[in-house]
Amino acid sequence: MNNSGIYPELQGRVALVTGAARGFGRAIAIRLAREGAKIIVNYRRSLSDAQAVAKEIETFGGEAVSFRADIGREEALDKMFEMIASKFGRLDIVVANAAFGIPGKLMDASSKHWDVTLAASARSLLDIARRAAPLMREGQGRIISITSDGGQKVIPGYGVVGPAKAALESVTRGLAFELAPKGIIVNGILAGLADTKSSRSIPGADEVIAHARHHTPAGRIVEPVDVANAVAFLASDQAGMICGQFIVVDGGRNIVG
Numbered sequence: 001m002n003n004s005g006i007y008p009e010l011q012g013r014v015a016l017v018t019g020a021a022r023g024f025g026r027a028i029a030i031r032l033a034r035e036g037a038k039i040i041v042n043y044r045r046s047l048s049d050a051q052a053v054a055k056e057i058e059t060f061g062g063e064a065v066s067f068r069a070d071i072g073r074e075e076a077l078d079k080m081f082e083m084i085a086s087k088f089g090r091l092d093i094v095v096a097n098a099a100f101g102i103p104g105k106l107m108d109a110s111s112k113h114w115d116v117t118l119a120a121s122a123r124s125l126l127d128i129a130r131r132a133a134p135l136m137r138e139g140q141g142r143i144i145s146i147t148s149d150g151g152q153k154v155i156p157g158y159g160v161v162g163p164a165k166a167a168l169e170s171v172t173r174g175l176a177f178e179l180a181p182k183g184i185i186v187n188g189i190l191a192g193l194a195d196t197k198s199s200r201s202i203p204g205a206d207e208v209i210a211h212a213r214h215h216t217p218a219g220r221i222v223e224p225v226d227v228a229n230a231v232a233f234l235a236s237d238q239a240g241m242i243c244g245q246f247i248v249v250d251g252g253r254n255i256v257g
C-alpha cells in the first residue's frame, strides 16, 4: 500500500473519526489512513463530502467506510457501533472530533439549544467511549477528543459550545482515569483557531481570524493537517504514557497575552 506513515503500529488498526466529512475530521481521517489504519468516516449531513473522503482514502490503497450518525443521538450511535462490530469486529482508535453549536450569545441560548449542543459536543464522548471500550484490545485502545480555547476562556459568539468544551475536557480526564487500567489511553488536542466552516460561523470571523494570524508566534493560523499530525502521534505507541492530557496545537498563540 502506498502510504507515507511514520507509525507502523497503526497499520491495520480500526479508527472511528466523528465529523470526518470536512475540516479537522477530514484531515485526521486521511492522516490515519496514510498510517495504514482502516477508517470509519462518520458524518451527520455531509453525505457527498464523507463519500469523497472515503474515496480519497481508497485512491491511495487505504480502507474506509462512511457512516451517517448524529452522535448526539444514542440510537444512531447504536447503529454505527453495530456496523463497526459486524464489519471490523474491533475498534482501536476513536477521534471524537465532531462538535455542534449555534453561534451567538450565551444569554440568548434556549434550553433546547443547550441540550442539543451538550449532547453532540460533550455527552457524545462518554456515549461513544461506553460503546467503544468493549471493542478495544488490551493496550491498543486510544480515545482522542478535540477541544478549543473556548473550554477555558470566553470566545465572544461561541455560545453554548464553550460550556460544552469545558465538559468535554472534564469527561476526557475522567475517562483517562477510568480506562487507563484497561489499557485504553485517553487524551485530547486543544487546537488553535483554523479557517474552517465552524470557525467561519462565529460572528466577526474575518476579524477574529486576522487577529489570530497576526498574534500567533508561528506566523500563521492552524491548518487541519497540524491537528491531524498531533492526533496520529497520540494514536501511536509512542504516546502510551501520555494520559488525560491536552496537547496544545496553536503555533504558540496561547503563550501570548
Ligand SMILES: NC(=O)c1ccc[n+]([C@@H]2O[C@H](COP(=O)([O-])OP(=O)(O)OC[C@H]3O[C@@H](n4cnc5c(N)ncnc54)[C@H](OP(=O)(O)O)[C@@H]3O)[C@@H](O)[C@H]2O)c1
Residues within 6 Å of the ligand: 018, 019, 020, 021, 022, 023, 024, 025, 042, 043, 044, 045, 046, 047, 069, 070, 071, 072, 096, 097, 098, 099, 100, 120, 146, 147, 148, 149, 190, 191, 192, 193, 194, 195, 196, 197, 198, 199
Ligand atoms: N476550526 C477551529 O478553529 C477549531 C479550533 C479548535 C477546536 N475545534 C474543534 O475541532 C472540531 C472540528 O472542527 P472543524 O473546524 O473541523 O468543524 P467543521 O469543519 O464545521 O466540521 C465539523 C464536523 O462535525 C460534524 N458534526 C457536527 N455535528 C455532528 C453530529 N451531531 N453528529 C455527527 N457529526 C457532526 C459535521 O458533519 P456534517 O457536516 O455532516 O453535519 C462536520 O463534518 C470541533 O470539535 C471543533 O470544536 C475547531
